[in-house]
Amino acid sequence: MKLTKRMFLGLAASTAFVAMPLAALADGWTPKRPIDFTIMAGAGGGADQIARFVQSVVEANDMTNRPLIPTNRGGGSGAEALLHLKDARDADHTIMVTLNSFYTTPIRQEGLGIDIETFTPITMMGVDPFVLWVHKDSGITTFEEYVAKVQEMDGDFVMGGTGSGQEDSIVIAAMSDAYDLKIKYIPYDGGGAVAKDLAGKQIMATVNNPAEAKGFYEAGEFVPLLAFSDERMPAYPDVPTMKEKGHDFSYYNQRAIVGAPGMSAEAAAYYREVFGKVYKGADWQGYLTAESLSPLPMDEGETRAYWSVQVENHRKLLSALEGGS
């Protein structure tokens, strides 16, 4: 039998025709290129740690057929990452690890023209609570003593944080407002630097995620005074919450995976499957416990609703922050 060009084409076409729906049925959508895994913060911070942890779990268990390529795009407090996703040329292969600048940066920098409601929810990996810390040498052991001390120093009490409009400054502003505190606030460029300067007693108190302060807490250097979570945290059962103290305020840093706007439903389903597996896996559950993150599983609809609530909340918190200072 002589293989003519036409016959060859015909064969190829029929093979493709037969093979195509089968592949589609078996696996649904799968990535065709390496996946752009954008991190909304610089190297070494909390978001970066989580992103690299997740990437490692995915790689170690061979969960995707194409690799995740993590890239730090922390510029402009996450604006760089948001723009990167908004203008992604290939939305199906572009995902991002977020923190709360996901909400605050589009509000603070309206010129960017970012509407996060256009982004594609993938998986909520957990939320990171905040805790008020002082150094053990300060002699302060309860929140009431802290309030008394700050009021006594009348504006000379120094706290460090990651900058105006950042998560901890929102918490500090809410706390100062509720208890009528005057605080001298020094911005740093990362939670790690803040914790270090509390350890060195350059500053007097901080609002840090437990993960950032854990090492010093376990060594007995840091004393936790107040948690800004809804309920007491399992790892810190003796630390009261602000809610218990009679002020309805809680605040968390969101650790979520988000897809680029315009991602196809099939691709989103694929990533939800992958990161859903990571979320349920022993590695991630162990991380949640060890670093005191709270689980907050949500489906797509719930996430969208959560986003609009968060955007509204942050709009209020930020305008209070700007009005107050």
Added chain:
Amino acid sequence: MEVLTFLTDGVLLALAPTNLFLILIGVTVGLFIGAMPGLGSVNGVAILLPITFLVPPASAIIFLAAIYYGAMYGGAISSVTLGIPGASTAVATTFDGRPLALKGRASLALVTAAIASFIGGTVANIFFTLFAPLLAFLALSFGPPEIFALMLLAFATFVGLGGDDIPKTIFSICFGLVLATVGFDTISGEPRLVLFDIPGFLRGIGFIVLAIGVYGIGEMLWTIEQTRGEITTTNPKMTVRGMASDTKEAIRDGWKGTWIGSFIGFFVGILPAAGATPGSLMSYGVAKMVSRRSEEFGQGSVDGVAAPEAANNSASTGSMLPMLTLGIPGSPTTAILLGGMVIWGLTPGPRLFVDESEFVWGLIGSFYISNLAALLINLAFIPLFIWMLRMPFTILAPLIFVLSIVGGFAAARSMHDIWLIVIFGIAAFFMRKFDYPLAPAVLAIVLGPIAEPTLRQSLLLSSGDPMIFLTRPIAGPITVIAVILILLPAIKLLRKGRRPSEA
């Protein structure tokens, strides 16, 4: 001696077959990653981090630390052979390494770099082993005012770097400082100087981008224009005897720079805000200042290669210290290592030495082994790099362009950076043509982002009172020395200026 027992156990752990194998692989991989312009240890460690899940945590960090070490050695290779800093830590190595290579003494520069790196690393290891907890305490006592004072000192040691034309030097520093402020302002939390509203500027202008533009593209254009494509390196030769005599010469002429670099590098390296790059730049400045033959600096001084190379290795060990004892990264690379430790289920911080003593001492033991391995592997590869230099310039030049562009892209995967590299390259060519020194601009873009926030934090702390830099016990003396150093050339200049008029 309790420490010695711990250390022996650690060294034995590092010598276990798997770990030793990982060290050799890590150092070699690191060497080549470091030698690629643009790619430094931070990229190597980040790329290979997921691989480390296959081995126990102690082996994993030993592997990553070996890459870090290898990259510190490797950075010198492209600084010397190509004239492009392989990593930000090796920028000062180009100042004298490149001139040496152009004189046909590339092998001397590379041997000096290797030996100085080895000594720097060893000195740092010994400090680390003996005084880790004490030094951690010292690092903590450096708050914003102290770090700013230190940056002032770093600028001061570099006042003489730009040659004699002070207005042009100042212009170059200001140019670098302006570039350093582009991007995002941590203090106010607002973007600033986002030129032409191009989103790429939100990230700021990275040191690597400027360095590759200035040294990779700018220098190449300059060389091409000067030589019209004639071969510039004068027939570098490489023999065993040549290497032996290079070693002798490196030790004879570079010992002073090596010691200066080893000590300064380590102490700057342990400060979390500073790290290896300022450490190596400061060492270069100090080595030049105390040298009796300071006029040779910039023309191909052996001390000028030894000081920054000893410093960057010493500082890379030093920057492990705050990471392990405080859980605070001293450099971008240790930030990734720190993330790795969290992933492996370890809590870096004050308890690590007690709770995970086997891990910590295994790592410290591996520093000694990695350092030795890096020296030997590096020396073994020097002939290869020298051989590369013998390529005709017409082949080498396009290769360098390609390496610059690829390396510049790989660091942040951004086309924006590539355009900047090209623009900086052309700008650097013209600055060079009009005799503007470029090193101060590069220095400013490294130190600016550290100096500016610490200055503003300090002034916030003191409610605007600049006396904070003089009244604090550590910041005070450093500031005074820095101010004296800054004024010294001015005083000399005044005297010089007066003498002829008197005569």
